[in-house]
Amino acid sequence: MKGMVFTEFLEMVEDKFGWEIAEDIVDESDLPSGGAYTSVGTYDHNEMVTMVVALSEKTGLDIPTLLKAYGKHLFGRFNALYSTFFEDVSGTFDFLKSIDQYIHVEVRKLYPDAELPKFDYEYPNDETLVMIYSSKRPFADFAEGLLMGCLEHFGESIEIHREDLNEANGTEAKFTLVKVPESVAAD
Ligand code: HEM
Incomplete structure (x- = not known):
């Protein structure tokens, strides 16, 4: 998936849940890219799935709610x-x-x-x-x-x-x- 999909996701997480949570989910997800997304890059969509799962665990909100x-x-x-x-x-x-x-x-x-x-x-x-x-x-x-x-x-x-x-x-x-x-x- 394009990098902007990832950068916008992390911005939303920061806005809604705070930068600590955004940093934590990147750190804890052990992402092949290391989480250093640029808007012009392309990354495995599974990294998005991994981060949404981590965010769900942190926030207690279910995955469909977060994706929506x-x-x-x-x-x-x-x-x-x-x-x-x-x-x-x-x-x-x-x-x-x-x-x-x-x-x-x-x-x-x-x-x-x-x-x-x-x-x-x-x-x-x-x-x-x-x-x-x-x-x-x-x-x-x-x-x-x-x-x-x-x-x-x-x-x-x-x-x-x-x-x-x-x-x-x-x-x-x-x-x-x-x-x-x-x-x-x-x-
Ligand atoms: C101005 C409007 C839109 C633009 C510019 C746009 C552009 C994009 C871009 C850049 C991606 C990412 C591609 C990638 O990561 O490689 C994407 C993916 C996607 N778009 Fe759109 N999109 C628009 C509207 C919509 C709308 C309204 C829907 C909903 C029905 C939609 C459904 C999706 C879905 C579900 C994906 C994720 C990839 C997938 O499911 O396989 N898009 N779109």
């Missing part, structure tokens, strides 16, 4: 760092539909060694968008966090329903996003 929080945080950073992807976007669905065939394609041009997931889309009706996540890496929770960050960013009333397609390892999940009518959302 991290995805949500990273979405805010993507917004700041890659603002061009947010230009001329009409709303949440418009943005999300562009990830697989545009945003991640551009990301790969910038970083040819990026490890990106695949999204398949279904459009059952105007109010519903289905995104099927599949990856070689077990980051369905991370994807859900990114989706949560995206919904928060656009501020529309949309619910996420998740169905794990490969329950054992988090590499495949179906996310169904449904627009909630304003009258229902207000109840």
Whole structure:
């Protein structure tokens, strides 16, 4: 995974839990890279898994909760760092539909060694968008966090329903996003 995914993770840990915890999880994880990440480098995604496990042990928060929080945080950073992807976007669905065939394609041009997931889309009706996540890496929770960050960013009333397609390892999940009518959302 790209270094920025690691540097942003450690920044989030520092912000939310303090620098001592950030330092401890790096020290205790015995990472092949030594934890000295640079945003342009590329590192084994298992280092991320190891650090999330260590953070879970330290904080008592479960791994899915931490991965979702991290995805949500990273979405805010993507917004700041890659603002061009947010230009001329009409709303949440418009943005999300562009990830697989545009945003991640551009990301790969910038970083040819990026490890990106695949999204398949279904459009059952105007109010519903289905995104099927599949990856070689077990980051369905991370994807859900990114989706949560995206919904928060656009501020529309949309619910996420998740169905794990490969329950054992988090590499495949179906996310169904449904627009909630304003009258229902207000109840
Ligand atoms: C401006 C928006 C976005 C940008 C610039 C972006 C870019 C990136 C980058 C740079 C990576 C890391 C690649 C690597 O480490 O090698 C990544 C990974 C990933 N992205 Fe995106 N992304 C965006 C939006 C999203 C959204 C909204 C989702 C959620 C559905 C998503 C799902 C993922 C997942 C789950 C990964 C982790 C790799 C994996 O699961 O295999 N991305 N993305």
